[in-house]
Amino acid sequence: MADGAKVRTVADLMSKEVLTVAPTDTVASACALMLERGVGSTVVLHDDRPVGILTERDLVRITADGADLATAMVSQWMTADPDSVPSNAPVNDAFVSLRQHGYRHFPVVDGGRLVGMVSLRDLLKLAPILQIEDPGLPESRRGLEGVMVAETAVGDVRGTEGFYHYRQYNATELAEKRSMEDVWHLLYEGHLPDRAEREAFTAEIASLRQIPSAVKELLPAIANAGETFVPLDALRSAYSTLVTSVGFRSWMDIDRATLRENAMRTSAVMPTLIMALYRLSQGKDPIDPHPDLSYAANYLYMLTGEVPDPGHARAIEQYLISTTDHGFNSSTFTARVITSTGADLGSAVVGAIGALSGPLHGGAPSRALDMLDAIGTPDQADAWIRQHVLAGEKIMGFGHRIYKTDDPRSVMLRGVAERLGGPMVDFAKQVEKTVVAVLAELKPGRQLYANVEFYAGVVMDNVGLPRTLFTPTFTSSRVIGWTSHVLEQAADNRLIRPSAHYDGPPPPVPVPDPV
Ligand SMILES: CC(C)(COP(=O)(O)OP(=O)(O)OC[C@H]1O[C@@H](n2cnc3c(N)ncnc32)[C@H](O)[C@@H]1OP(=O)(O)O)[C@@H](O)C(=O)NCCC(=O)NCCS
Known part of the structure; x- marks a missing residue:
């Protein structure tokens, strides 16, 4: 006691x-x-x-x-x-x-x-405060694992079946068959667009890609504020400035159409902010968005100023579609918690960017590629992985809270990587096999497989994205998921305010006088 x-x-x-x-x-x-x-x-x-x-x-x-x-x-x-x-x-x-x-x-x-x-x-x-002599078994589930915290019609993940969906559609099938704009429309409007809806939606996105000039002027200072460029830190600062400049307000004080406009603007401008900040950090001028390019092609265009190879644009588009939403992951949950307080959409997105920046969530793809570099050649894979797992380290790009079988995103992205080709792909496939085998031996029963981050790094590298941009690229698609959830939360809100199981010394203890 x-x-x-x-x-x-x-x-x-x-x-x-x-x-x-x-x-x-x-x-x-x-x-x-x-x-x-x-x-x-x-x-x-x-x-x-x-x-x-x-x-x-x-x-x-x-x-x-x-x-x-x-x-x-x-x-x-x-x-x-x-x-x-x-x-x-x-x-x-x-x-x-x-x-x-x-x-x-x-x-x-x-x-x-x-x-x-x-x-x-x-x-x-x-006297009226009951003392709990024996706190008993913790009633909380560590990490909220398996706890249902909301109703959603945006999508879901089924871990044991290796399946996830946006609305009623298989997400990887959407990535095979549809464009990012179509999927975005599906998430915001609840259905896939017909031709006329697609055209109107695409034009609306293009009109909102530009960064307001007052914010543009501040970007060089934000990009170069630190000694090293930390892309998600810069992004949340720049985006937050944009929110202030445009004047987002509590969703309780605006109508539904304005909140939707906030969401559209946020998702449309995020890639422009990402690329502008990156180029500025490299001492280069930002490149304005290309009005005639699709969402994905424009993303790569703003990196180099050249219209990208269609195969590359499609590969990155499939990556973006496959990472747009994924159940109640930490950043999405963060966005919904913030929204549930009545805060403006910008606050929800800033919080979500922060949550995504952690290596246990969105910060892994560049680390997975760093691991491939460190392993060097296939024959060294077994020893390298063994040594790091035995040292208690996590192998980046493997394991998942929900998936206890192949992550369908990793399976799809492996296919995309194979289509792109290149020496890195074969090497990555060999390392994947070795990691899965070593983890099955050293961590039996944990069911650890490649997650989305492993082949994401390979695909992004293949289309010419620098490692610094891997997590920001993930952000550029996930923001569409976050804002879909913000719209849903605001439409039927209840403050999200859970409880915690206290397990410290039994209170109340009289506060001692200062010594
Ligand atoms: C994604 C992740 C955070 C899920 O974590 P989680 O559901 O909390 O699972 P845990 O961390 O509790 O892991 C359960 C067990 O598997 C092991 N494990 C999980 N992922 C592992 C990995 N990538 N490498 C080695 N061991 C791993 C843990 O060490 C733990 O072992 P233990 O039972 O001996 O303690 C975790 O798998 C991880 O850190 N992966 C690497 C980072 C990564 O790829 N992040 C991107 C996610 S999309």
């Missing part, structure tokens, strides 16, 4: 500095002492033993009687042989006893000697 458990006895609550008087003292002098000490009672001691108690009520009686306080003696007016409690009495018992007797104070007496005083006020502070 933790230290705080003993708080429940009178000893921990009582005041030890008790005001005492003698039976032969005058009531006036006792009164003066009580006033000076700011207390409502005094214990009457004779030969160090408590023989009575004089309280405010007694003083009222004396005054009503018209007695002369200067001559009246304490012994005449005190309550003799007062009830008392021992210091080891449980707080609740002392509380009940005081209430039953109608007293406000109890002298605390051990072995006939006065050791303290306890008041109803002291006891009231603690």
Whole structure:
């Protein structure tokens, strides 16, 4: 039992500095002492033993009687042989006893000697608060694993089946057959667009890609503010500035159409911000978005200023589609929590960017590629992986909270990587096999397979994206998922405010005086 458990006895609550008087003292002098000490009672001691108690009520009686306080003696007016409690009495018992007797104070007496005083006020502070002697088994699920926290019609992930979907469609099938704009429309509007809807939606996106000039002017300072360029830090600062400049407001203060416009603008401008910041960090000027290029082709265009190879544009588009949404992942949950407070859409997206930046979520693809570099050649894979797993490290790009079988995104991206070709792809496939085998041996039963990040790195590298841009590229698609969830949360909101299982020392412990 933790230290705080003993708080429940009178000893921990009582005041030890008790005001005492003698039976032969005058009531006036006792009164003066009580006033000076700011207390409502005094214990009457004779030969160090408590023989009575004089309280405010007694003083009222004396005054009503018209007695002369200067001559009246304490012994005449005190309550003799007062009830008392021992210091080891449980707080609740002392509380009940005081209430039953109608007293406000109890002298605390051990072995006939006065050791303290306890008041109803002291006891009231603690008695109604139940002490949990045994906190029992934790009621929380660590990491909220498997806990349902909301209703959603955006999509879902089925870990054991290796399947995930956007609305009612298989997400990897969407990535095979549809454009990013179509999937975006599906998530925002609830259905895949027809031709006319597609044209209108694509034109709307193109019109919102530009960075407002007031924000553009600040980008060089944001991109070069730190000694090293940390792309997601720069992105959330730049995006936050844009939110201020455009004037996003609490979704509770705007209509649905304005909130949707905030979402469209956010998702449309994110790639422009990413590429502008990256180029500025390299000492280059940003490239304006190309009005006639698709979302994915424009993304690569803003990196180099050249219209990209269609195969490359399609590969990155498939990556972007496959990473747009993925159940209640940490960043999406973050966005929904922030939205549930009524905050503006910009706050939700800034929070989500922060959550995505961690290596356990979105920060892994460049690390997976760094691992391939470190392994060097296929024959060294087994030893390298073994050594790192045995050292307690995680192999980047492997394992998943939900998937306990092949991650369908990794399977699809492996196909995309194979289509692109190149020496890195064969090497990555060999390393994947080795990692899965070594993890099955060293971490039996954990069901660890390649996750989306492993082949994502290979695909992005193949189309010419620098490693610094891997996580930002993930952000550029996931922002569409985040904002879909913001729209959904705002449409049917309840504040998300869970509880936690407290397992520290049992409260309340009296706050000690400063030393
Ligand atoms: C994604 C991830 C955070 C999921 O974590 P999780 O659901 O909390 O699972 P845990 O971290 O509790 O892992 C369960 C067990 O598998 C092991 N494990 C999980 N992923 C592993 C990996 N990539 N390499 C080695 N061991 C791994 C853990 O060490 C743990 O072993 P233990 O039972 O001996 O303690 C985790 O797999 C990971 O850190 N992967 C590497 C980072 C990565 O690829 N991130 C991108 C995710 S899309």
